[in-house]
Amino acid sequence: MDFRVLMQERKTLIDKALDYYLPREEEYPQEIHRAMRYSVFAGGKRIRPLLTLLTAEIFTPEWKRALPAACSLELIHTYSLIHDDLPAMDDDEYRRGRLTSHKVFGEGMAILAGDALLTLAFELLTDNNKGPSEFDSVYWQEVPPQTKLDVIFEIAGAAGVRGMIGGQVVDLASEGKKIDEQTLEYIEVHKTGALFKAAVRTGALLAQADKDSLRRLTVYSSLLGRAFQIVDDLLDVEGSEAKMGKARGADAKKEKATMVSLCGLAEAKSRRDQLYSQSIQELEYYGGKADQLKKITRFLLYRDY
């Protein structure tokens, strides 16, 4: 199947599943449910859940069982954006061309919406009570309980203080300071890389991949995570403003250290290229079965938005 068509199909499935897991807007107290949905359906590219599904697809035709975990990662990613945008953090008024959560719902509600999404991420991974549906019990109930626990541990670890939050802490502490390459790498590996790694490993765990594969895909996802962050930095200098829905130059304006500001544009691109070919190398073992994962890797690292 054509890559773009497949991506669109998977993305539609992820969006439907997210809609299914999130509380209805009509439900009391409505304000928080509106806030949760506002940010989850704000035009995200669903990169993390796509990585989970495409990784599982290498190993099993029953990749849909990875859908709850894929969505859990997207909820966690969304909560982190809401909290990152707060005045006490990055203080951003716009994201993807729309007002940020605290600008629409107020700071208190934005904090609570983030808290709620993080909590829901774990609730949905342990929910066996819902009726049969395309999005949960049919597939999720087949997953052995210990595998579910392994997945929750993977996700909680990646989201926590030794993962994403750790990166955010160092990022926050570095504001307005000159930082060295080592600190920058810590931020990138943790703030972005940890969730990428968890996305890929979660797909592998749910497909019952063996230890060798887990090791291989851990390497792949670490390389991808680092390259992805460099591309993010490149886009802030060179990206398409129309497609990104935001102005370039935000990092420079905030005097934020990035791989580009530390090493220059050419060096950053060369590192991106190198990380790309190293990451693809790890997937060669799976031959054609990893074709879609290779394609999304290329797409993520050579996009212009």
Next chain:
Amino acid sequence: MDFRVLMQERKTLIDKALDYYLPREEEYPQEIHRAMRYSVFAGGKRIRPLLTLLTAEIFTPEWKRALPAACSLELIHTYSLIHDDLPAMDDDEYRRGRLTSHKVFGEGMAILAGDALLTLAFELLTDNNKGPSEFDSVYWQEVPPQTKLDVIFEIAGAAGVRGMIGGQVVDLASEGKKIDEQTLEYIEVHKTGALFKAAVRTGALLAQADKDSLRRLTVYSSLLGRAFQIVDDLLDVEGSEAKMGKARGADAKKEKATMVSLCGLAEAKSRRDQLYSQSIQELEYYGGKADQLKKITRFLLYRDY
């Protein structure tokens, strides 16, 4: 064993376990670990974990297996206090006589410390990798995986938007408004009651209590939760300032609706008494085995701090 001595012993055990689960202060990035520990070790009474342990103790001498879940609830309670105290929420500078997290570490770090504690609560419930210790694998590894998943579901549900966060949302939305008794009850049942109920039910689940017991203890904990909130309101009018470590009258100052302001002091006390005897009634079935749980119920509802 004397009730106060037993409480102190259990509390010491809970504190040791919390210390074990939390990242060391020396670990990089230190600031967030300091912030997490500052709030967890701020003199909390450990009510929720005590309820979990004492409930498990009705059913099994192996009640220590409930320790990770008990601590998980305390981490979630602590995160909720940190976020509640933020300027965008209740805007409190002091709690238990000490500066609140954002006053010491700044708003951004306080938000992240809360996020980190919430995430850690789920990480520790799925962690099988740690070496043998009094606080985890010896007991926790004996728990069947599906029971662990049930416990996580219970806790996530209680902490989420249909539980604690829902209560906080309505509380935030009611600020400065006249609210009716129904809304006040919604806030109390959700903001405080949900975690109390989860604490008790979690202890029962981990002790493999049967459905009848779960039903009975659900009723007990709902009654306790409601009474506890009334006592909190009473203390704000009548409590010992020295013992509470804070001034009375905070609710009145914030024009916060409470059971006392809505119904008067006498009626609030009479409701507390009624809820107390109803809750104890539910424990009679267990005879002497529930003695300690009865005693903590009495202690919680007739304290002066």
